[in-house]
Amino acid sequence: MAQSTDPTTLLNAATDRTLALAETWLRWDGRPFVTDDNERIYTPHKAIRRYADHLLDHLAQTQALLSGAETIPDEWRASLVTLESDWAHFTEADLREAQQRIRRLTQTYVLVLQACSADELDRERGQDVWTLREIVEHVASPWYAEQVGDRS
Template identity: 50%
Template structure:
């Protein structure tokens, strides 16, 4: 089982969890990201440099989307009892030429549709799991995070939006 790192890419600490309903965590995080993304229509092509990386609206949304997809795949593989496909992307360290493109209303609309659909996938998948399933250790990798830990970690996707911050 692949162990995914935190948003900081170099912190492999175990995510803190609490008793919040896991079905609400990802939709709430997506709503926060999209609220900030509404301000990115003011993007003038100049990246924000934070923590040694250039951040643009497209990069922040790409990282949010990738993080949601990667961990949803991890959860699905875990529940199916099959190994995950290790990631081969470069994470936040890579800024693509396309990331510097103008951020338009159409881009925001597409991101809104995509991220809300992914949040619904998490909500639907997690709603069917018992507390025992959420907290069960991984049979093939006892050191891997539990599904509850994965979900709490993924709820941190807001950090990608916060690295860019509001632009208006």
């Protein structure tokens, strides 16, 4: 059953929100942000890395499903791991790099989705496999950036 929400609108909105929040992180004081469940910590670099990785992961999944190919197994440690590089200061150069990287990833994902019909977006592909629309609804969230929040 086709949904009324355009998945490309969801992706663009999540990217806009993520990057708008990132613009407020230039004076980050080096203290991490802890999630409500106290299980994960976030820094500006980690939030950007996780958002980009999440887009990339589900873009690859989407393309594999459309191509009838096997997806690469998910072996990421995801947000459970904080890399040494996640602790670096978040500078204007980092922000510009993130804007370029994430906008390009989002555009690529949007272009893939725009080539799909509504029927293709909602087509069932088997038990325990999300439809393309469900994948986008999952990935189109600024959740990682929200963990750092607005630091202005």
